[in-house]
Amino acid sequence: MLAIAGGKGGCGKTTIALGVGQALGTPTKPSLVVDTDRDMPNLHRRAGVDPTPGIADITASTEPTAVAQRATAVENVDVLPCQTAPEGVVDNAIGSLPRRDRPVVLDCPAGAGPDAARPLRAADRTVLVSEPTRQSLTDAAKTAAMARSLGAPPAIAVLVGSDGSVDPSPLLSCPETVHVPSVSKPLESDRAAAKYVEIANVLAKRNT
Structure with a gap:
């Protein structure tokens, strides 16, 4: 199970979650x-789906995949x-998710508070998303x-809106970094899609 996490709201976590999901899915x-x-x-x-049904509709007799909507x-x-x-x-929903x-x-809340800790605790690895700024x-x-302390160490750092000139290693200590360029429609861009595939390949190489 993979967590898409970052410290700052609006840094592109949800877009990365969908892009990587597309690259990993068949x-x-x-x-x-x-x-x-x-x-x-x-x-x-x-994702282009209705707000419901969703995780609030998962029950003991209803599998998460039966509630999910196709993006x-x-x-x-x-x-x-x-x-x-x-x-x-x-x-409860996170605990019931399929694992094999x-x-x-998991598209995680921003920050390092209790809400962000919840999905990280369930994940195996983390994709750490940031903008290429010092504050982000x-x-x-x-x-x-926090991800490391909860057993979901970052497998890769993803810098969104990056031209590749910033090295996040001193702050993030991630084994690899992918720079996603600034594009107007990141879920429709071939340039961005190639980066999502690159992220998926790194995760596959690390058996995540």
Whole structure:
């Protein structure tokens, strides 16, 4: 299970979650991208699906995959919206997610607080997302430290809107970095799509 996390809101986590989900998914085994941000649940908007059904509709007799909606903004991705679900519902939903039959990507809340810790605690590895600015990287470093402490160490750093001139290694200590260029429609851009595939290849190489 993969967490897409970062220290700053608006740095591109949701777009990266969908892009990486598309790169990891196939027509027969689509990725499952899950919104775990109760305060700012915007995955459904980016994915082009309705806000419901979502994780609040998962029950003991209803599998998460039966509730998920097929994304229209990207291919080979199913989506579980959050839409301000109660805290306990998010915990239960994360605990019920499939772990072997398809890639699962958690779109995490920003920061290093309790809400961000919840999905990181369930994840195996983290994709750390940041803008190429000192403040964004400093905030992401706090999230990286929390991810490591919770057993989901960052496998890769992704700098969004980056020309490749910034090296995040001193702050983030990630083994690899992918620079995603600034484009007007990142889920429709071939340049951005190539970077999502690059991220997926790094994750595959690291058996994430």
